[in-house]
């Protein structure tokens with residue numbers, strides 16, 4: 156049986172009349188990197204607070220590493236590392252001193268604390284600056300130290316809340332690579348909360364799309380498209396060429412071909428402009444389209460299937476949400 160690191164069932168949290176998290180159910184497997192993606196105010200931070208036992212739950216249950224957070228918050232905190240947007244350090248201490256301090260707070264004996272701190276500083280790429288005061292660290296270095304701070308507890312689960320805020324593009328790339336490397340190497344489960352869809356897309360095995368307190372869809376990025384647009388998730392583009400004269404046998408007029416394309420099972424619409432066509436379909440009809448074109452006496456010099464990325468899903472979904480909201484005004 157697959158081991159679950161996080162299991163949330165029917166979780167609800169209200170602030171007065173406002174429902175911040177609405178009947179959320181979600182499970183995350185051990186070792187998985189899961190992305191919680193949603194715009195500001197979606198309820199991501201509230202969910203994280205409930206996962207950590209830092210705020211009361213109105214209804215539902217939360218288990219982390221099999222432990223009920225509402226009943227045993229301290230036990231859960233021992234197993235979970237939490238990296239907020241901005242971590243506070245003692246600026247006059249070096250990176251190494253800060254880490255040893257945290258390790259001591261976590262009851263790690265001094266000799267083991269020093270050994271572990273040096274090892275982790277090397278893992279997060281801060282060995283060279285370990286003796287420099289934290290006040291001199293860049294934003295990227297502080298986030299790496301924040302990660303080291305989390306890792307020194309040897310956690311089973313890491314929760315990252317918008318961890319790349321304020322990092323430059325190179326810093327973001329390095330930080331994301333570091334997360335993936337560490338998760339894979341140590342088998343750590345990662346919950347990565349962000350409104351940056353490209354970052355989520357780069358690192359996460361699975362994604363949950365969170366809007367207005369509700370989980371709209373979850374799964375691998377490829378399957379989100381199917382969940383969110385119940386049909387017509389395939390777009391196939393191609394360019395038709397005429398066959399050379401001596402090979403031309405039966406050439407059916409191009410408009411007839413387009414008509415036949417439209418009649419293929421699953422196809423919703425085919426548009427043709429200057430020998431370039433775009434077919435929108437509820438299933439992958441790439442092979443059927445190319446066969447039909449060639450059988451009709453034409454050639455193909457380009458055929459491609461557009462894969463939906465998180466970008467398309469996110470924007471398309473929000474466009475539909477807006478239309479829906481406008482209709483209901």
Ligand SMILES: Nc1ncnc2c1ncn2[C@@H]1O[C@H](COP(=O)(O)OP(=O)(O)OP(=O)(O)O)[C@@H](O)[C@H]1O
Pocket residue numbers: 170173175193194195196197198199200201202
């Ligand atoms: N302590 C609070 N009291 C009242 N309302 C709150 C409180 N904390 C959050 N909210 C509201 O609950 C909703 C969810 O907020 P939350 O911070 O969880 O969203 P988020 O997805 O993390 O967004 P952000 O990235 O902006 O923090 C928002 O409408 C927010 O205004």
